[in-house]
Structures are given as C-alpha cells and as structure tokens.
Amino acid sequence: QVHLVESGGGVVQPGTSLRLSCAASGFSFRDYGMHWVRQAPDKGLDWLGVIWHDGTNEFYAESVKGRFTISRDNPKNRLYLQMDSLRVDDTGIYYCATDPKPYSGYDSPGGGWGQGTVVIVSS
Amino acid sequence: QSVLTQPPSASGTPGQRVTISCSGNNSNIGGNYVSWYQKVPGTAPKLLIYRNNQRPSGVPDRFSGSKFGTSASLAISGLRSEDEADYYCASWDEILNGVVFGGGTKLTVL
Numbered sequence: 001q002v003h004l005v006e007s008g009g010g011v012v013q014p015g016t017s018l019r020l021s022c023a024a025s026g027f028s029f030r031d032y033g034m035h036w037v038r039q040a041p042d043k044g045l046d047w048l049g050v051i052w053h054d055g056t057n058e059f060y061a062e063s064v065k066g067r068f069t070i071s072r073d074n075p076k077n078r079l080y081l082q083m084d085s086l087r088v089d090d091t092g093i094y095y096c097a098t099d100p101k102p103y104s105g106y107d108s109p110g111g112g113w114g115q116g117t118v119v120i121v122s123s
Numbered sequence: 124q125s126v127l128t129q130p131p132s133a134s135g136t137p138g139q140r141v142t143i144s145c146s147g148n149n150s151n152i153g154g155n156y157v158s159w160y161q162k163v164p165g166t167a168p169k170l171l172i173y174r175n176n177q178r179p180s181g182v183p184d185r186f187s188g189s190k191f192g193t194s195a196s197l198a199i200s201g202l203r204s205e206d207e208a209d210y211y212c213a214s215w216d217e218i219l220n221g222v223v224f225g226g227g228t229k230l231t232v233l
Contacts, residue, residue, distance in 0.1 A: 035222070037168070039162075044125065044209075044211060044224060044225075044226050044227040045160070045162065045168060045211050045213075045224045045227070046224065047213070047221060047222040047223070047224055049221070050221070050222065059220050059221050060221065061219075061221055062219070062221075095167060095168065097168075100158070100170070100173040100174065100177075100179075106155065106215040106217075107155075107156060107158075107173075107174075107215060108156065108157075108158040108173070108213040108214060108215060108222050109158070109160075109168075109170070109213070109222070110158075110170055110173060110179075111170040111173070111179045113167040113168055113169070113170075114167065115167055116167060
C-alpha cells in the first residue's frame with residue numbers, strides 16, 4: 001500500500017527558498033521514479049519534475065528549471081524538492097507521486113500520490 | 124495554453140456513457156504512453172488509466188482508455204453522480220523532456 005506524506009509547505013516571501021519533503025512507505029521506494037506536481041488555485045495540474053529511481057536522471061518543467069531541484073535519499077525513503085527564487089505564481093498545492101511501475105523511465109505519474117502540502121508565496 | 128488539448132467541459136446523465144478527448148502531437152501522445160487522472164477538489168489526484176489503457180487495481184472497469192495516433196480518449200460508462208470531477212490526461216513529451224498535462228475537463232453529472 002503506497003503511502004506518501006508531503007511536508008514543509010508554508011507562507012514565504014517572493015525571492016526566498018523552501019524545501020519540501022515527501023516521506024514514502026508501503027512500497028519499495030528505491031525502485032520507483034518520483035514526480036512533483038502542483039496545482040495553483042483554480043488552475044489545472046502542473047508537472048514540475050521527476051527523478052529516476054536511482055537518482056541518475058532528473059527532468060524539469062521549463063517554468064522551474066534552474067530554480068527547483070529534486071533529490072532523493074533512498075535509504076531514508078525520502079524525496080525532496082528544493083525551491084529557490086520563489087515567485088508569487090509558485091503558490092499552490094504541491095504533490096509528490098510515484099511512477100506507475102518500477103524502473104518506468106519516461107512516464108507520467110502513477111497511482112501513488114500524497115495528500116499535498118500548501119505553499120503560499122506572498123509579500 | 125496546455126500542450127495537450129482537452130475540452131473544458133463535458134456532461135452526461137446517470138447511466139450514460141461519456142468520452143473525454145485529449146489531443147497532442149508526435150512528440151508526446153504519438154510516441155509515448157497516456158495516463159488519465161480524476162481530481163476532486165480538496166483531494167489528491169487519482170490515477171484512472173496508465174500506459175494508454177491499463178487500469179490500476181481498484182479502478183472500476185467503467186473507466187477505459189484508448190489511444191489512436193496523436194489523440195487519446197477516456198470513456199466512462201454507467202455514469203454516476205460521484206464521477207463528477209475534473210479529468211486530466213498526461214503524456215511524456217520527447218521535445219520538452221518532461222510530462223505534459225492537458226488543461227483538464229470538468230465533468231458534470233446532470
């Protein structure tokens with residue numbers, strides 16, 4: 001049973017940094033690529049990036065490339081999203097999600113999602 | 124403007140069959156898998172279909188997915204009131220080197 005819990009959200013000012021964490025349990029975390037997806041208020045789903053199961057590859061959406069960094073600690077079953085130079089339009093609910101299958105590679109998020117953590121960027 | 128194009132809204136009556144379309148191009152849908160998600164306000168997205176037409180365990184067989192060329196469809200048969208939600212398609216895009224989502228379709232059960 002996949003269980004993902006995001007944490008680290010909050011209210012921050014534009015230009016500052018925030019680090020989100022995603023604690024994973026109930027599955028073999030080290031075998032799955034992991035995604036970050038967000039939803040801004042009254043907007044659709046917005047993919048942010050993915051890190052492969054072994055951390056050897058990361059891909060990012062253009063909107064966050066160079067500002068956001070995804071990392072993982074497989075022994076600790078943890079996924080991270082380091083967000084720098086935050087902007088007002090980064091406001092939203094941030095979700096971590098698994099790949100659909102082990103060692104998926106180039107694929108959309110799968111069936112495991114956390115409940116989300118709220119990030120508000122406001123002056 | 125989303126890379127994948129979905130109709131903004133769809134509707135149906137209980138028991139009906141509805142389909143939601145998702146249009147892309149050869150760099151995304153044409154060469155990669157399509158997934159479908161259900162999003163109810165206040166809850167996490169739920170995977171309905173992955174790899175074009177595969178249903179995760181626990182998803183009713185009322186939900187089905189198909190792909191033809193650079194387009195995909197989600198079909199919901201035996202429509203129920205609890206199906207009222209937003210539905211999103213997604214696919215890997217080889218040019219953007221990332222996942223692209225459709226803009227979402229709001230399904231209303233009349």
